[in-house]
Amino acid sequence: MADSYRILLGENELPQQWYNVQPDLPRPLPPYLHPATGKPVTPDDMLPIFPMELILQEVSQERWIEIPDEVLDIYRLWRPSPLHRARRLEKLLKTPARIYFKNESVSPAGSHKPNTAVPQAYYNKMAGVTRLATETGAGQWGSALSFACNAFGLGCTVYMVKVSYQQKPYRRSMMQIWGSEVYPSPTDRTDSGRAILAQDPESPGSLGIAISEAVEDAVKHEDTKYALGSVLNHVLVHQSIVGLETKKQLQLAGEKADVLVGCVGGGSNFAGFCFPFVPDKLKGDNIRMVAVEPTSCPTFTKGAYMYDFGDTAGLTPLMLMYTLGHSFVPPGIHAGGLRYHGDAPLLSLLVHEKVIEARAYPQNPVFEAAIAFARTEGIVPAPETAHAIRAGVDEALKCKETGEEKCIVIAFSGHGFLDLAAYDNFIGGNLIDFEYPDSKIQEAIAAIPKFPG
Numbered sequence: 001m002a003d004s005y006r007i008l009l010g011e012n013e014l015p016q017q018w019y020n021v022q023p024d025l026p027r028p029l030p031p032y033l034h035p036a037t038g039k040p041v042t043p044d045d046m047l048p049i050f051p052m053e054l055i056l057q058e059v060s061q062e063r064w065i066e067i068p069d070e071v072l073d074i075y076r077l078w079r080p081s082p083l084h085r086a087r088r089l090e091k092l093l094k095t096p097a098r099i100y101f102k103n104e105s106v107s108p109a110g111s112h113k114p115n116t117a118v119p120q121a122y123y124n125k126m127a128g129v130t131r132l133a134t135e136t137g138a139g140q141w142g143s144a145l146s147f148a149c150n151a152f153g154l155g156c157t158v159y160m161v162k163v164s165y166q167q168k169p170y171r172r173s174m175m176q177i178w179g180s181e182v183y184p185s186p187t188d189r190t191d192s193g194r195a196i197l198a199q200d201p202e203s204p205g206s207l208g209i210a211i212s213e214a215v216e217d218a219v220k221h222e223d224t225k226y227a228l229g230s231v232l233n234h235v236l237v238h239q240s241i242v243g244l245e246t247k248k249q250l251q252l253a254g255e256k257a258d259v260l261v262g263c264v265g266g267g268s269n270f271a272g273f274c275f276p277f278v279p280d281k282l283k284g285d286n287i288r289m290v291a292v293e294p295t296s297c298p299t300f301t302k303g304a305y306m307y308d309f310g311d312t313a314g315l316t317p318l319m320l321m322y323t324l325g326h327s328f329v330p331p332g333i334h335a336g337g338l339r340y341h342g343d344a345p346l347l348s349l350l351v352h353e354k355v356i357e358a359r360a361y362p363q364n365p366v367f368e369a370a371i372a373f374a375r376t377e378g379i380v381p382a383p384e385t386a387h388a389i390r391a392g393v394d395e396a397l398k399c400k401e402t403g404e405e406k407c408i409v410i411a412f413s414g415h416g417f418l419d420l421a422a423y424d425n426f427i428g429g430n431l432i433d434f435e436y437p438d439s440k441i442q443e444a445i446a447a448i449p450k451f452p453g
Helices: 052-059 069-075 087-093 114-126 140-152 162-167 169-177 191-199 207-220 233-252 268-282 345-352 363-377 383-402 420-427 438-446
Strands: 017-019 064-066 083-085 098-103 131-136 155-161 181-185 224-226 259-263 288-294 304-309 318-323 357-361 407-412
Touching: 017 233, 052 114, 052 233, 069 114, 083 233, 087 098, 087 363, 087 383, 098 233, 098 383, 114 131, 114 140, 114 233, 131 140, 131 207, 140 155, 140 169, 155 162, 155 169, 155 207, 162 169, 162 181, 169 181, 181 207, 191 207, 207 224, 233 268, 233 345, 233 407, 259 268, 259 383, 268 288, 268 345, 268 407, 288 383, 318 345, 357 363, 357 383, 363 383, 363 420, 383 407
Parallel strands: 098 407, 131 155, 131 224, 155 181, 259 288, 259 407, 288 357
Antiparallel strands: 017 064, 083 098, 304 318
């Protein structure tokens, strides 16, 4: 397959199990802590918001978890997804590196998010739940969960970060087409939303605020559970199907990855892409994994590794993770999916242990790389995905300088067909490269309650 542009797997090669990285960690993941007591969370503590099967996956120490047939049936609408060789981008860069990208934009919602939305909707349906409540930043997760809830006949309520609700009306349209109700967060529908609006009537919202509203909605309605599109262990388990397919496809291409790059907001697409390679690295393989974030929300590169709430109102368990503080409200950059104040605990542990490295980019260099990618490979990337492309391009340019023929693989987490306003702003010269002063970041971190860890 040396001359191939796309490396494809047949439907019969679709993975039948998800991979769970927990048994292969260099040290155990510290427990979540109860927001009221500070004691380790028990499965019973999580039952008001999640069905038991997802709670069991959250704490599972099993390396492999079977994928239900009903989930596989829906996965087959777009999976296995293709691995592309970016030959035209290589030519533009004049690099000896070989660049590949794993294309998750082929899903019905246009991103990697349905990989976990479908199983989450399925397990809730099996538990007798009739409605799911969730948050969304850029709208990728909200549209994915709307698609999944529609497939299983569930109602869906989405609290969409207000600035994204205004910036990305067609994401909202997708959710409504699939039958969801969508509200700009913060709203006056919840206590947590009303509290934020009382402090700042013009609040642009944040993922932390929207999570608080969705969790509150779920807790107050017996027929409703909460669904999260990133951060938690079970979400990362579901996304592992991306990396499992990528490993098979690289083998078919006769390749061995030297560098894996992906964007990180909460961490689900990057973790799903990279985690199946973690055991190889821990056994001595010389493979680098690069997590890429925006300078306007630099959780890995400037955050603290400590226990913090996953939401603004302090309703969720405390998790040991890299965080900018749950009160942190980032600017309204177009990469809405990368504006979360914290990172997945599993991913944070591996960054802390230096198994995974991190870097941050401002908006304009990111969009420069996205334009180059669109003009060579033909697909307009999501603003989030463009961060990974920027890092991949930089790695390829380093190879141009050194002459190294490395294999670079990019997690192409989603297309940007509904994010064209961001490209209009870039082309018109209206994007601002905002970077928070370190003093403001330290102020938000200092406000985090101190817990052991």
